[in-house]
Amino acid sequence: MASVNQDNVPGATGTAPSKKSQAPAKTADSQSVLKRLQSELMALMMGGDSGISAFPEEDNIFCWKGTINGSKETVFEGTQYRLSLSFPNDYPFKPPKVKFESFCFHPNVDVRGHICLDILQDKWSSAYDVRTILLSIQSLLGEPNTSSPLNPQAAQLWSNQEEYRKMVEKLYKPPNA
């Protein structure tokens, strides 16, 4: 048990050794980030939110993979999207980088998966966590902001929900396929 833990810490603090002068502070930071991420993981696993999930990649708790299910009664119903979350060393004071791994035809998601969502940029608050991020993105799916689109085609089509649904189905690739 203990050795597992020991293995984990250096991996997580991998960026620290390059800056020797700040090593102690950096380590302390990384430790607290670690604690926070671990607690979030616990909360997420125990919380049982339907339609969202997230889990760290194999050996790096600073990189997570998440999934979001399209909400019912939206054009995204029945779809599931994979996302990646990458946490900075000063998380949660800075937001994680979140992007779609699977293609998502959405006005506020570009073709490379970048998401335009205020809480992931200037409206970030350290009180947000993975759970609230994923829930926010989930609700963004059904309620896009079409006035400043990353995907103009999707923004244009949004007014026609029937056509939009067809487009979603046509472009959708299940994550496990």
Add this chain to the structure above:
Amino acid sequence: MVSDSITNVSIPSAPKSARDLGKKKRARSAKLKQCKLDVRREQWLSSGAVVKKECKEEQNGGVQGRRERNSPREMGPREGENVGSIHHHHHHDSDLDSNSPSSFTSSVLGGHDSETFTGSSSSSSSSGDCCSGNITEEDEDDGCLDDWEAVADALAADEKPKNQNPEPQREHEAIAKSVPASQIENSKPQCARAMPKAWRPDDAFRPQSLPNLAKQLSLPNSSGKRFGGGVAWGCNSVVSPPSSCPICYEDLDLTDTSFLPCLCGFRLCLFCHKRILEGDGRCPGCRKPYENEPVEAETSVHGGSLTFRLPRSCSMITRS
């Protein structure tokens, strides 16, 4: 694999990493605590006269058992002749030198209300493990906990840096005693929060019989002097603060729980608050910029603004 490491980091049993992890922070918070403790101890010392009378009346019954347990501090034959007064003397001395943790642990266990009061004040430098040990065994003794829980919280942080060696092991034993082994394995998230401190009001493993803060506050306040010591009880009674910081998920200590930096009521620990002030300086709860002066205590404390201010100003000075 990941969940393994999670359990390890958060539970005090993980010997090295868990300690190192919190060491720096604890060392800093220990300084904050020392301020408050010094003030409180002085007050207890000065209230010795009152305690003295109560002790005399109540102590004769329990002394015999206590003397046996206190054998390291065994005193001369005279003690047997005049138990009451000598015993008090013994306690009063200990207030001053307070160097025998074990004796105080046992005396608190067997103690009366008034005596525990003395005991806990003098155990300011006693071992941290008596916090968890005591409280798990002392479920029925409501009166003691009134004081003891408050002190234990503060002490747990205060003591860790000093007692390097035997503590982690013993702390773990204390926890293990109160938590069946099967639960440790099955309910990791709860274990992750089980820290070597006094029970928190919302702790999953907190024995039912422990008094809760709300109950205590409704009791007549027989010793008002306690409130001058910097424990902001009044604050707890109005809005029950979260038990851990929503930003770093570390447990909030007494100073943190009495810290209300923003009118919106969003609470966080002093470290995260400082960190945010160094950054954009906006409250995570409402995104409004923090005021330079934290919100005054009057919003949530009845007649306790002075009390409320003391720990905060202390800590601010220490930290900067």
